[in-house]
Amino acid sequence: MTNSAIQPANVYALVVGIEKYQAGSDHDLNGPANDALKFVDWLLEREVKPEHIYLFLSPLDQNRKVLSSATAKGLTPCPATHDKIANTIRSQLTSENSRGELLYIFWGGHGIITQMDTARRLFFADTDDNTKWNLDVNSLVNALSIFARGKGFPQQIFLIDACANAFYSKGIAQTSQGIAAGVKFAASHIGDVGGDSDLAEQFVLFAAPEYGVAINDAKIGTGHFSRAVLAELKEQPLLPDMKALAERLRADFLEKQQTQPAFWWKLGDSRIEAFASKSSRGQANWLEACKTWLEEQNQTRLSSNPRLYRKLTTVSYVPVRLRVEKYCLKHIEDSNRGINQAPPQVLDQSEWLKQLLSVDHSRNIAIIGEPGCGKSTLLQQVALWLLNEHNQVALWISLADLRGGTLEIYLLEEWLRVVLPIVASKTTEVIDAIKHEFRKLLRSDHFWLLLDGLDEMPLDTADPQTAVRKQLRDLIGLNPASHVILTCRSNFWDAERAASWFDTYRILELSDTTDLNQVQNFITHWFWQQPQQGQELKATLSQPKYRPLKDLVKNPLRLALVCHLWQSSGKTLPNTLTELYAQFLHEQWNRDVAETQLHRRRDELKQALGKLAIKAIDTQELPLRKHLVEDQLGRF
Known part of the structure; x- marks a missing residue:
């Protein structure tokens, strides 16, 4: 100047x-x-x-x-x-x-x-x-x-x-x-x-x-x-x-x-x-990083039975229904005074997804429900929908992975280290710049942070919701532009404590009514290649003796277990929840033992083939004679 x-x-x-x-x-x-x-x-x-x-x-x-x-x-x-x-x-x-x-x-x-x-x-x-x-x-x-x-x-x-x-x-x-x-x-x-x-x-x-x-x-x-x-x-x-x-x-x-x-x-x-009047926003391929991360999580960690999980989340997936759970002081006061409340609103999944992108919709959302009702699966569907259909950067994170650490440390150290080859062509020279860019992304309006399993997050506090809120504020800021969706088991969720910050939705059980029979739709999708098996399962479940089981399978995970057992173990069904889990664990054990034996036999076969190759070279019997093959591989 x-x-x-x-x-x-x-x-x-x-x-x-x-x-x-x-x-x-x-x-x-x-x-x-x-x-x-x-x-x-x-x-x-x-x-x-x-x-x-x-x-x-x-x-x-x-x-x-x-x-x-x-x-x-x-x-x-x-x-x-x-x-x-x-x-x-x-x-x-x-x-x-x-x-x-x-x-x-x-x-x-x-x-x-x-x-x-x-x-x-x-x-x-x-x-x-x-x-x-x-x-x-x-x-x-x-x-x-x-x-x-x-x-x-x-x-x-x-x-x-x-x-x-x-x-x-x-x-x-x-x-x-x-x-x-x-x-x-x-x-x-x-x-x-x-x-x-x-x-x-x-x-x-x-x-x-x-x-x-x-x-x-x-x-x-x-x-x-x-x-x-x-x-x-x-x-x-x-x-x-x-x-x-x-x-x-x-x-x-x-x-x-x-x-x-x-x-x-x-x-x-x-x-x-x-x-520096412009940030480096958009240089890193965050969209591709989140897609790759989500795919890897699907394949390696979301289920001990990947084949079962893939069927549950793709072929047989039935969209859920969500009930709006709005807790506020006025609602509680009205209830105490005996004022009639309007029935809670129920949305199907497509209606709920449309609301997510509304300008007037809350940035902070909690999805609650009982174990196996589909919370994690819905969060996966949200991530795929945002990434593939709306080009929004949606990062799915399992809160159990924090292992007592903070979100900031996990995202900036562990997660970034895994996806760094995707978001940058170099590593050591750009790590600080990438961290800086990622911090800005976290505070942007086109970023969605999807946090799975608040109840699985190891926190040394009696108030995990406030602890997570503080971590989100430290990470994103007082006025976060980004969106946060988290899942939590309903018996763990303190609705009144969370009311000032989260709009809460409860996943409802699968319907089996005449107007909307989600249970039968699920079974039809599961057995799309064996429709006769599916019809037989539907008929069996309708029998009076399986009435308790019919109520249990309104839970998507339990219904998936029943379909899996029916498909792999014959025509018998459990009558109680304990029997259902016992049969599934028994089937899993037998499968694991069989796979272990198969791997052992495969290693023995490789060794025998190696001996056969050496023998053929030593005797120069090429092409291989029948007696030579039988000597080395006869036991297989």
């Missing part, structure tokens, strides 16, 4: 620090208000007039002392609401009367980037699900870029400590309504550039690149970016060499393996320089 002497009396600043949001406590940040006040201290130390600093603070209750501190320094802090900030920008920074040599914009808080128009946006303290108010950063930069002679600010520095990740669904959303709610700006003193007006020199430094995340350290109450910027500014004049400062920041963040800041440098002659 132009290194001319700047008079402190001609320096102005808009300083914003937002920690508490109207959207709720989930959006709290501990740090931006403190960082904003530290930046004010830096300006005051360089003799900038307090009345030229427009300060907007919305601190957490525990940090409200920053308000009295600001007042003691001669400033008048205001709440960081959309009307107060927008009015100040229009009246003091973009109006006919706005004038000065240097303008600073410092902002700490939540931000996003919109995928529809790729504009960076910052949230006000009074932004919530209904208002969706946001400041259009691109619009503000453009409005301030043109200054008339004697009006405006020829030198401008923006320091934005906010995320630029994309997300939309319920909540503070990047939707068409959110874009419409964006606060835009225009300079009131615009003339013809080169005539009465010129272009300002602007340096815009962002904490995160596009689709990236800014890190806030809640323990000590500061943003990583703000802390680093303030440290760099400590010995600098009012107008520092911003490009050199940004390069030092980049090198420092790279050394610490943190997301590097991005900058725009808009010069007065219309040239624009930029660094």
Whole structure:
């Protein structure tokens, strides 16, 4: 930037620090208000007039002392609401009367980037699900870029400590309504550039690149970016060499393996320089990695009997029905008062899948049910549906594999190591870059994290749902754009505790009614190559003596076991659940013993063939004589 002497009396600043949001406590940040006040201290130390600093603070209750501190320094802090900030920008920074040599914009808080128009946006303290108010950063930069002679600010520095990740669904959303709610700006003193007006020199430094995340350290109450910027500014004049400062920041963040800041440098002659304004999103083949991973899990680990599992999940798969389980305080209070509740909604699988992609649908979903009802299978079907039909990145993970560790460690260390050959052509040289890209993917709106078996997750806590929620927040962030679906046994699921975060669906048992006989459909699909066997099984199950078994086979896994036994062990059926499991284990044992014996005989045959080959070479009896073959292989 132009290194001319700047008079402190001609320096102005808009300083914003937002920690508490109207959207709720989930959006709290501990740090931006403190960082904003530290930046004010830096300006005051360089003799900038307090009345030229427009300060907007919305601190957490525990940090409200920053308000009295600001007042003691001669400033008048205001709440960081959309009307107060927008009015100040229009009246003091973009109006006919706005004038000065240097303008600073410092902002700490939540931000996003919109995928529809790729504009960076910052949230006000009074932004919530209904208002969706946001400041259009691109619009503000453009409005301030043109200054008339004697009006405006020829030198401008923006320091934005906010995320630029994309997300939309319920909540503070990047939707068409959110874009419409964006606060835009225009300079009131615009003339013809080169005539009465010129272009300002602007340096815009962002904490995160596009689709990236800014890190806030809640323990000590500061943003990583703000802390680093303030440290760099400590010995600098009012107008520092911003490009050199940004390069030092980049090198420092790279050394610490943190997301590097991005900058725009808009010069007065219309040239624009930029660094890291685009993330490397899409370079790695995450879609293919998730497909390959899912296929390997199907083949190697989801069942001790791969053939049985393949039939259960493909040929004979019958879509399930799901009942909406909505638990909330109002529901419980109404029930206690005796108010009649509407019957819970029941959805078939196709209806439920369509809802998943709805903008208004919850990002966090729990699928519950009894063992064997099809939770894992449904989650597999969801993954395949998202990957193959909608090109959404869907990662299926068994929570039992965490073995007491965290999701973050498992995904970034174990899972990435397995799929690295798929997502990158090299390994050691790109592992850090791939990890960085994967972290951004986890926070994106086109990523689905499918977590199977909360009840199988080894956690040293009596409250695993809260523990998983904390791990997801640490991994994805306070405002996750990505979708999370997890499964859990119903007797393990604490519905009231989870109500504030998960929409819960219960898988219903298979229907055997005249209108919808899923049990018979399952059997028909299973025996599609032996339809007579299938008809015989249906007839047998209808016999009165098998009435208890008929109720048991409304569970898909138990029905699969019955079909398997009927197909492999003759015409007998168990009468009880204990007998069913006993017969299946006996059949599995006999199969395993037979396979062991087969492998042993195969090894003996290989040895005999080797001896036959040696004998043929030694005797030079080629082609082989009958007596020679009989001598070596007769026992086979």
